[in-house]
Amino acid sequence: MKVRxxxxxxxxxxxxxxxxxxxxxxxxxxxxxxxxxxxxxxxKRWGYHSEFDNETHFIDICQACYKVLINNLxxxxxxxxxx
Ligand SMILES: [Zn+2]
Numbered sequence: 071m072k073v074r075x076x077x078x079x080x081x082x083x084x085x086x087x088x089x090x091x092x093x094x095x096x097x098x099x100x101x102x103x104x105x106x107x108x109x110x111x112x113x114k115r116w117g118y119h120s121e122f123d124n125e126t127h128f129i130d131i132c133q134a135c136y137k138v139l140i141n142n143l144x145x146x147x148x149x150x151x152x153x
Contacts, residue, residue, distance in 0.1 A: 093135035110136050 116122035
């Protein structure tokens with residue numbers, strides 16, 4: 071049998087205040103409800119013996135910079151439907 075009670079607990083959660091585009095350095099817009107405009111977020115953990123041996127890189131790219139990036143690709147992104 072469990073006898074239950076209650077206690078007041080203070081919770082601290084981590085929130086993201088700002089996001090900056092790694093390419094242009096501009097702040098990614100956040101609306102009045104606290105939602106950021108869409109952006110590309112990349113997290114890459116490089117393998118052992120790669121050029122970045124076991125490093126983890128986090129990169130955020132705004133929509134304007136992403137547009138420039140894809141316009142400069144020799145092979146364009148696949149715009150297929152995600153299943
Ligand atoms: Zn940018």
